[in-house]
Structure formats: C-alpha cells, structure tokens
Amino acid sequence: MTFTGVGLRHGERTVLADVDLALTEHRIGIVGANGSGKSSMVRMINGLVRPTTGRVEVGGLDVARHTRRVRSAVGFLFPDAEHQIVMPTVREDLAFSLRGSGLPREEVERRVGAAMAEFGLADHADHPCYLLSGGQKQLLALAAVLLTEPAVVVADEPTTLLDLRNVQMIAGRLAALDQQVLLVTHHLELLRDMDRVVVLDEGRVVADDAPGPALAHYVQLMTGAAP
Ligand SMILES: Nc1ncnc2c1ncn2[C@@H]1O[C@H](COP(=O)(O)OP(=O)(O)OP(=O)(O)O)[C@@H](O)[C@H]1O
Numbered sequence: 414m415t416f417t418g419v420g421l422r423h424g425e426r427t428v429l430a431d432v433d434l435a436l437t438e439h440r441i442g443i444v445g446a447n448g449s450g451k452s453s454m455v456r457m458i459n460g461l462v463r464p465t466t467g468r469v470e471v472g473g474l475d476v477a478r479h480t481r482r483v484r485s486a487v488g489f490l491f492p493d494a495e496h497q498i499v500m501p502t503v504r505e506d507l508a509f510s511l512r513g514s515g516l517p518r519e520e521v522e523r524r525v526g527a528a529m530a531e532f533g534l535a536d537h538a539d540h541p542c543y544l545l546s547g548g549q550k551q552l553l554a555l556a557a558v559l560l561t562e563p564a565v566v567v568a569d570e571p572t573t574l575l576d577l578r579n580v581q582m583i584a585g586r587l588a589a590l591d592q593q594v595l596l597v598t599h600h601l602e603l604l605r606d607m608d609r610v611v612v613l614d615e616g617r618v619v620a621d622d623a624p625g626p627a628l629a630h631y632v633q634l635m636t637g638a639a640p
C-alpha cells in the first residue's frame with residue numbers, strides 16, 4: 414500500500430502532513446505519541462478517514478475511488494473488540510463474517526468450527542459474546558476478521574486492554590499470519606521483530622527504519638534519553 418503526499422486537517426488542526434510511504438514489507442509497526450496521528454493514518458487504509466490532500470492506494474487501488482473493493486481486502490482490528498462483535502453468540506458472530514460469501518451452509522459451519530478450534534473458542538461456541546473475557550473478545554474479533562480472508566490485516570492497538578498472556582497470544586497470532594500486517598501499538602516489545610517500524614510525531618513521519626534504530630528514535634523523542 415502507498416501513501417502519497419497525504420495530509421489530514423480537522424478545521425484548523427493539522428493531524429497529518431506530508432506522509433509519503435510505500436509499505437510493502439510483510440510486517441510493519443507504527444508507533445508514536447498519543448495524538449500523533451496513528452489511528453487517523455491507518456483508518457485511511459480502508460477509507461474510514463479520508464485524506465484532505467494526497468492519495469492512499471491499496472493493491473494499486475485508490476481507496477477513495479474503490480472503497481468497497483479495498484474494504485473487502487483489508488481486515489481491521491480496533492482497540493476495543495466489543496465494537497466489532499455484532500452478533501449475540503460466538504458462533505453467530507463468526508458466521509456473520511461469512512454472510513454474502515455464497516458458501517453453502519455446511520461450509521460456513523465447517524469454517525466457523527475450524528476458527529473456533531484455532532482460537533480456543535470452541536468451548537464458548539454458544540456463549541453470549543458479552544460474557545467473554547477481554548482477551549477472548551480480541552481473539553474473536555481477530556478470528557472474525559481472518560474468516561473474510563483479507564489480503565492485509567491492520568490492527569490498531571489490539572492488545573491495549575489485555576493482560577500479558579493475552580498480549581502474547583494476540584501478538585503470536587498476528588506474527589504467524591501469511592498476510593501483510595500493519596500493527597499500531599504502544600507495546601514496544603511487539604515491534605522488535607517487525608520488518609520495518611514507522612515513527613509518527615505530530616502528524617509527520619520522523620523515523621522509518623529497522624526496529625532497533627526506529628525504536629531508539631522513539632524512546633529518545635518520548636524521554637529525551639540518549640539512544
Ligand atoms: N474527527 C476529528 N476531529 C477533530 N480532531 C480529530 C478528529 N480525529 C482525530 N482528531 C485529532 O487528530 C489527532 C490525532 O489523533 P489520532 O487518533 O490519529 O492519534 P493516535 O496517534 O492514534 O493517538 P493514540 O495513541 O492516543 O491512539 C488528535 O489530536 C485528535 O484529537
């Protein structure tokens with residue numbers, strides 16, 4: 414995916430400026446201070462936020478012009494999985510991901526069953542989603558996204574509400590994906606084995622490098638400490 418001359422303004426506030434990125438690596442991390450523009454930037458990838466200037470392309474398609482096609486190729490995970498869960502039970506929520514897929518009912522059931530087994534949700538198949546733990550909700554959201562077979566997975570702080578065990582579980586699942594993964598996180602340890610880390614500050618890309626130097630730049634920015 415590419416960002417070309419991307420800027421975003423809300424009234425007088427400049428949220429993003431001069432963002433030029435060709436994001437081709439398999440695993441890319443994005444880090445930056447609160448309010449630096451990370452969520453605004455990644456939400457442009459599926460057209461949830463429109464750039465004021467410039468263009469975002471996914472798979473060669475301009476997101477602004479081909480929003481529907483791009484959305485079907487991009488799986489999005491939000492910090493609070495509750496916003497993503499739409500059906501009353503785990504099984505129904507996963508099956509909902511495959512609505513309109515044209516798959517026969519038995520195949521939908523097979524895929525939903527496989528997803529529940531893979532994500533440790535089989536014992537909760539007919540459980541009300543609201544009773545799941547925070548980590549289980551994130552696993553459900555990730556499973557639901559993956560059922561749609563997206564080409565790209567964008568995860569905006571998917572581990573923020575989770576305990577260490579669930580952080581590692583979600584990180585491990587994301588790390589194992591064949592798809593391109595874009596991960597926004599304040600958990601620096603999750604960024605150490607990325608292929609590339611982009612650092613945003615006040616709406617601009619201030620570092621774009623291997624994890625070592627990019628994270629050193631970020632730590633210095635945040636703490637004033639020498640890298
Ligand atoms: N719809 C909007 N209207 C006005 N300002 C907005 C809007 N959306 C975002 N902003 C502002 O844009 C800036 C960047 O917000 P954004 O959510 O992209 O930051 P972030 O880097 O994801 O921060 P965090 O780490 O806290 O999630 C913030 O100052 C925010 O208040």
Ligand SMILES: [Mg+2]
Nearest residue numbers: 451452453569
């Ligand atoms: Mg954010």
